[in-house]
Amino acid sequence: MDFPFVGGHEIIGTIVALGDKIDKRIWKIGDKVAIGANLSCKSCYQCKSGNEQNCEYFNHTQDIDGILYKGMGGFESHIVAHPNIMFKYNQITPEEATLTEPLSCVTIVWIRQVSN
Known part of the structure:
Protein backbone atom coordinates (compact mmCIF):
# COMPACT_ATOMS: atom_id res chain seq x y z
CA MET A 1 0.00 0.00 0.00
CA ASP A 2 1.23 3.46 -0.87
CA PHE A 3 1.34 6.06 1.89
CA PRO A 4 -0.07 8.45 2.88
CA PHE A 5 -3.32 6.48 2.98
CA VAL A 6 -6.59 7.46 4.68
CA GLY A 7 -9.01 4.59 5.13
CA GLY A 8 -12.58 4.53 6.31
CA HIS A 9 -15.45 3.71 4.00
CA GLU A 10 -18.61 3.85 6.10
CA ILE A 11 -18.77 7.62 5.67
CA ILE A 12 -21.44 9.94 7.00
CA GLY A 13 -21.28 13.66 7.55
CA THR A 14 -22.92 17.03 7.31
CA ILE A 15 -22.53 19.33 4.31
CA VAL A 16 -20.58 22.41 5.41
CA ALA A 17 -19.96 24.03 2.01
CA LEU A 18 -21.22 23.74 -1.56
CA GLY A 19 -19.34 24.26 -4.80
CA ASP A 20 -20.53 26.72 -7.45
CA LYS A 21 -21.81 23.99 -9.78
CA ILE A 22 -23.86 22.12 -7.15
CA ASP A 23 -27.64 22.18 -7.62
CA LYS A 24 -28.76 24.23 -4.61
CA ARG A 25 -32.35 23.03 -5.09
CA ILE A 26 -31.22 19.54 -4.10
CA TRP A 27 -28.29 20.06 -1.73
CA LYS A 28 -28.16 22.44 1.25
CA ILE A 29 -25.57 23.29 3.87
CA GLY A 30 -26.55 21.28 6.94
CA ASP A 31 -27.86 18.25 5.00
CA LYS A 32 -26.87 14.97 6.63
CA VAL A 33 -25.39 12.60 4.08
CA ALA A 34 -23.96 9.13 3.72
CA ILE A 35 -21.21 8.87 1.14
CA GLY A 36 -20.79 5.84 -1.08
CA ALA A 37 -17.10 6.16 -1.90
CA ASN A 38 -16.47 3.31 -4.30
CA LEU A 39 -13.06 2.45 -5.68
CA SER A 40 -14.27 0.38 -8.59
CA CYS A 41 -12.67 0.69 -12.03
CA LYS A 42 -16.01 1.59 -13.72
CA SER A 43 -14.79 -0.20 -16.88
CA CYS A 44 -14.98 -3.95 -16.27
CA TYR A 45 -18.04 -6.11 -16.99
CA GLN A 46 -19.20 -6.03 -13.34
CA CYS A 47 -19.01 -2.24 -13.12
CA LYS A 48 -20.76 -1.70 -16.44
CA LYS A 88 -29.30 12.27 2.18
CA TYR A 89 -30.62 10.82 5.40
CA ASN A 90 -32.81 12.39 8.07
CA GLN A 91 -35.06 9.85 9.78
CA ILE A 92 -32.37 7.54 11.12
CA THR A 93 -29.47 7.93 13.53
CA PRO A 94 -25.89 8.53 12.35
CA GLU A 95 -25.08 5.00 13.57
CA GLU A 96 -27.80 3.56 11.35
CA ALA A 97 -26.65 5.72 8.45
CA THR A 98 -23.14 4.24 8.65
CA LEU A 99 -24.67 0.87 7.81
CA THR A 100 -25.91 2.09 4.42
CA GLU A 101 -22.58 1.35 2.76
CA PRO A 102 -21.99 -2.20 4.04
CA LEU A 103 -25.64 -3.15 3.58
CA SER A 104 -25.72 -1.75 0.06
CA CYS A 105 -22.99 -4.04 -1.20
CA VAL A 106 -23.69 -7.37 0.46
CA THR A 107 -25.11 -10.35 -1.27
CA ILE A 108 -27.51 -12.47 0.70
CA VAL A 109 -27.11 -16.16 0.10
CA TRP A 110 -29.71 -18.52 1.45
CA ILE A 111 -28.48 -22.03 2.10
CA ARG A 112 -31.02 -24.76 2.48
CA GLN A 113 -29.91 -27.70 4.51
CA VAL A 114 -31.05 -31.00 3.07
CA SER A 115 -31.29 -33.88 5.47
CA ASN A 116 -30.67 -37.43 4.29
Whole structure:
Protein backbone atom coordinates (compact mmCIF):
# COMPACT_ATOMS: atom_id res chain seq x y z
CA MET A 1 0.00 0.00 0.00
CA ASP A 2 1.23 3.46 -0.87
CA PHE A 3 1.34 6.06 1.89
CA PRO A 4 -0.07 8.45 2.88
CA PHE A 5 -3.32 6.48 2.98
CA VAL A 6 -6.59 7.46 4.68
CA GLY A 7 -9.01 4.59 5.13
CA GLY A 8 -12.58 4.53 6.31
CA HIS A 9 -15.45 3.71 4.00
CA GLU A 10 -18.61 3.85 6.10
CA ILE A 11 -18.77 7.62 5.67
CA ILE A 12 -21.44 9.94 7.00
CA GLY A 13 -21.28 13.66 7.55
CA THR A 14 -22.92 17.03 7.31
CA ILE A 15 -22.53 19.33 4.31
CA VAL A 16 -20.58 22.41 5.41
CA ALA A 17 -19.96 24.03 2.01
CA LEU A 18 -21.22 23.74 -1.56
CA GLY A 19 -19.34 24.26 -4.80
CA ASP A 20 -20.53 26.72 -7.45
CA LYS A 21 -21.81 23.99 -9.78
CA ILE A 22 -23.86 22.12 -7.15
CA ASP A 23 -27.64 22.18 -7.62
CA LYS A 24 -28.76 24.23 -4.61
CA ARG A 25 -32.35 23.03 -5.09
CA ILE A 26 -31.22 19.54 -4.10
CA TRP A 27 -28.29 20.06 -1.73
CA LYS A 28 -28.16 22.44 1.25
CA ILE A 29 -25.57 23.29 3.87
CA GLY A 30 -26.55 21.28 6.94
CA ASP A 31 -27.86 18.25 5.00
CA LYS A 32 -26.87 14.97 6.63
CA VAL A 33 -25.39 12.60 4.08
CA ALA A 34 -23.96 9.13 3.72
CA ILE A 35 -21.21 8.87 1.14
CA GLY A 36 -20.79 5.84 -1.08
CA ALA A 37 -17.10 6.16 -1.90
CA ASN A 38 -16.47 3.31 -4.30
CA LEU A 39 -13.06 2.45 -5.68
CA SER A 40 -14.27 0.38 -8.59
CA CYS A 41 -12.67 0.69 -12.03
CA LYS A 42 -16.01 1.59 -13.72
CA SER A 43 -14.79 -0.20 -16.88
CA CYS A 44 -14.98 -3.95 -16.27
CA TYR A 45 -18.04 -6.11 -16.99
CA GLN A 46 -19.20 -6.03 -13.34
CA CYS A 47 -19.01 -2.24 -13.12
CA LYS A 48 -20.76 -1.70 -16.44
CA SER A 49 -23.56 -4.09 -15.50
CA GLY A 50 -24.33 -2.20 -12.28
CA ASN A 51 -22.39 -4.48 -9.94
CA GLU A 52 -19.56 -2.16 -8.93
CA GLN A 53 -19.32 -3.92 -5.55
CA ASN A 54 -17.99 -6.93 -7.51
CA CYS A 55 -15.45 -4.94 -9.54
CA GLU A 56 -12.84 -7.21 -11.09
CA TYR A 57 -10.14 -4.55 -10.61
CA PHE A 58 -11.13 -2.93 -7.28
CA ASN A 59 -8.20 -0.89 -6.02
CA HIS A 60 -8.36 0.51 -2.49
CA THR A 61 -5.27 2.65 -3.09
CA GLN A 62 -6.54 4.69 -6.04
CA ASP A 63 -7.34 8.38 -5.87
CA ILE A 64 -10.86 9.73 -5.36
CA ASP A 65 -11.56 13.30 -6.46
CA GLY A 66 -11.69 15.59 -3.42
CA ILE A 67 -9.75 13.33 -1.07
CA LEU A 68 -6.20 14.46 -0.50
CA TYR A 69 -4.69 11.01 0.03
CA LYS A 70 -5.20 7.55 -1.38
CA GLY A 71 -8.04 5.55 0.16
CA MET A 72 -11.71 6.23 0.73
CA GLY A 73 -11.06 9.04 3.20
CA GLY A 74 -13.61 8.30 5.91
CA PHE A 75 -11.11 9.12 8.64
CA GLU A 76 -10.48 12.62 7.25
CA SER A 77 -12.01 15.52 9.18
CA HIS A 78 -13.37 16.99 5.91
CA ILE A 79 -13.65 15.61 2.41
CA VAL A 80 -15.00 16.83 -0.91
CA ALA A 81 -17.65 14.49 -2.31
CA HIS A 82 -19.37 14.56 -5.68
CA PRO A 83 -23.18 14.58 -5.42
CA ASN A 84 -23.42 11.35 -7.40
CA ILE A 85 -21.98 9.44 -4.41
CA MET A 86 -23.97 11.25 -1.68
CA PHE A 87 -27.25 10.10 -0.18
CA LYS A 88 -29.30 12.27 2.18
CA TYR A 89 -30.62 10.82 5.40
CA ASN A 90 -32.81 12.39 8.07
CA GLN A 91 -35.06 9.85 9.78
CA ILE A 92 -32.37 7.54 11.12
CA THR A 93 -29.47 7.93 13.53
CA PRO A 94 -25.89 8.53 12.35
CA GLU A 95 -25.08 5.00 13.57
CA GLU A 96 -27.80 3.56 11.35
CA ALA A 97 -26.65 5.72 8.45
CA THR A 98 -23.14 4.24 8.65
CA LEU A 99 -24.67 0.87 7.81
CA THR A 100 -25.91 2.09 4.42
CA GLU A 101 -22.58 1.35 2.76
CA PRO A 102 -21.99 -2.20 4.04
CA LEU A 103 -25.64 -3.15 3.58
CA SER A 104 -25.72 -1.75 0.06
CA CYS A 105 -22.99 -4.04 -1.20
CA VAL A 106 -23.69 -7.37 0.46
CA THR A 107 -25.11 -10.35 -1.27
CA ILE A 108 -27.51 -12.47 0.70
CA VAL A 109 -27.11 -16.16 0.10
CA TRP A 110 -29.71 -18.52 1.45
CA ILE A 111 -28.48 -22.03 2.10
CA ARG A 112 -31.02 -24.76 2.48
CA GLN A 113 -29.91 -27.70 4.51
CA VAL A 114 -31.05 -31.00 3.07
CA SER A 115 -31.29 -33.88 5.47
CA ASN A 116 -30.67 -37.43 4.29
